[in-house]
Amino acid sequence: MKVAVIGGGSSYTPELVNGFLERVDSFPLKELWLMDILPERLEIVGKFAQRMVKAMGAPFEVHLTTDQREAVRNANYVTTQLRVGWMQARREDEYLGRRHGLIGQETTGIGGMAKALRTIPVILKIAYDMQELAAPGALLVNFTNPAGLVTEALSRYATNVQAVGVCNAPITTKMNILQRLEEVGLKVEPEQAELDTLGLNHLTWHRGFRIDGEDVWPQVMGSYIKSLRNGEMDDWDVRTIETLQMIPNGYLQYFYYTDKKIATQEKWPPSRAERVMEIEKGLFAQYAEPDRTVPPEGLMQRGGAYYSTVATQLLNAHYNDLGETHIVNTAHRGAVEGWPTDWVLEIPCKVNRSGITPLPAKPLPMACFGLLAQIKAYEILTVEAAVHGDRKAAYEALLTHPLGPAADQVQAVLDDLLTTHRAYLPQFN
Structure with a gap:
């Protein structure tokens, strides 16, 4: 079996390699191909990965390449964990939002839109290479943010490739609840x-x-609300959680408490991207240590907790036809009654060799659906803008987003985005 990792020079890669090493008994990987367009990062991460595998008895081979087509050729699984423009582009996204008085964040608001416009054409090219070169029935597993928006593009423009979007947020929530119960x-x-x-x-x-x-769930909610009341955590206000009787994803704070989040940005530097740059300097120095064969503890600071668990559990369930339930991003195909069937959702799905099958799910209440529908409209418009270099669709996407600028400022913000990232947006040039 061959697995290709596009963006193999990522600081996350050693955790993924560790996940494969922990599953050698059930997931018979023979070739792991790490592909990256930056040879220097690939060399450091790749050599470290090879030492990790060798230290465990070399149950599979680790190959390094800068050739995407070579990586995906005959691959059974392709994972994507790339960042167009690298961490510097993420920093630009953050400060793009801040200078216009908007949320500046990797996946949310104007920052998420900028990242999607840069990323979607690159991911689609990977899918098209897979269609031509990968093994029959190969599965594309996308971790690249914004994961849902990228998967929306794959669902609409790479229909001949089996693809799914994955995020560590659901498993992190699950593990946090288990810890609370313990x-x-x-x-x-x-x-x-x-x-x-x-x-x-x-x-x-x-x-x-x-x-x-x-x-x-009643016990979980009771414990959660009690912690909010006692001041043990301040993620949400008590009234909102009592009203919803649900726990929102942490990124919903950007929508529910926008003013607070914008005020926090005024304390930069450092922004999150700037902090990650410093963390990665330390990580890569440790990865380069010639005697190192285990991931450093500092990798947890990078974020992405349970990343390897999510990735390898999903691939293992698919390969071994386990029929397990995993929360992933895919077109729901009617699983949520009354919602457009082509919408990509993050939803529990049954995973086996025949594919990724969304499980029937009760629609969200109107208080949540209204926001979701507005963001989905923004996502669909952003996909069109990214694929076709459509400035009108980009304008409409930014106009639609609830965290976007005032209508009479949309063009100025869009122009700034396109100018800032001109080098990575050839479809608009």
């Missing part, structure tokens, strides 16, 4: 628990939790 005396293994969540990537509402099929 603190009150109920220890549960992750495989016993099932999270019910629905929405878009980074725009989901968690609304149910089962242990061995038994609903324990």
